[in-house]
């Protein structure tokens with residue numbers, strides 16, 4: 001399949017992209033979180049194409065993207081909490097799960113009776129959804145198991161030849177996927193993101209946090225996507241738990257390994273394959289760079305193992321740690337016990 005790459009984003013090219021989606025095609029587009037791979041969420045055949053293009057397991061549900069929070073009425077059974085969340089956080093990087101209406105096909109929800117809803121703030125994403133006039137089902141626009149794409153080049157690399165069109169916009173501001181909360185049956189955080197637990201508590205004081213956020217789960221999880229191998233670069237990722245000094249000592253004789261580190265780790269930056277992900281004090285900066293840096297290691301043939309710090313779990317840090325732990329396949333080395 002020939003993939004058309006749109007570099008010049010304007011009314012004409014966005015109308016063309018919206019037409020492709022309406023007609024059952026696949027279009028990748030930028031959002032404020034990561035790039036999405038979009039299809040008409042009301043068309044089961046189009047939804048199936050998403051799974052094929054990504055190599056995604058068919059029971060891993062998709063998020064549907066809407067132009068306005070109130071559009072959810074057509075596709076889901078909303079409630080008062082949904083609208084309180086919408087007022088505070090939409091448009092923006094929040095996904096809310098609600099019981100689905102019949103119009104949403106099971107191909108989109110991975111067979112579940114609930115549907116995940118998001119209203120992106122990104123101007124290109126918003127315009128595309130409005131022009132398409134249908135809800136757009138869109139997971140991240142990467143091959144399944146790879147780190148999510150935060151730059152147009154990542155999408156081109158993963159999906160060229162597999163989808164109809166790629167809207168090659170700017171780099172994504174946030175860099176990790178949306179915060180996901182389910183309201184069915186009660187408020188629970190399923191995936192952390194830029195919107196933190198503390199912020200959610202201001203609207204939903206009794207919100208719970210799914211155990212799956214930082215722990216490995218067997219059996220059927222509440223958030224199916226969280227159980228798969230995820231966000232993984234080619235090399236094996238290992239998280240190092242311990243103080244900075246312990247990390248420096250451990251890595252002394254690991255000069256040929258990939259090292260993901262903080263900007264402040266001058267001790268490590270002198271190594272050949274060290275990659276700073278952001279300031280230790282700024283999980284927001286780490287979130288923005290994380291996936292791009294993991295992908296950069298794919299280009300370094302010598303790197304077979306990547307050591308990364310076990311980052312802090314407070315605030316936005318929880319989103320970074322949730323992705324890193326999965327990139328590492330839950331492999332954590334406790335340096336205190338070494």
Ligand code: AMP
Nearest residue numbers: 061114115116139140222223224225226
């Ligand atoms: P992605 O679009 O790749 O960022 O992944 C979307 C994720 O949202 C899935 O992997 C699920 O974990 C979660 N999700 C989507 N819809 C539902 C749903 N109806 N119930 C629970 N989790 C969902």
Ligand code: MG
Nearest residue numbers: 139140141148
């Ligand atoms: Mg994804």
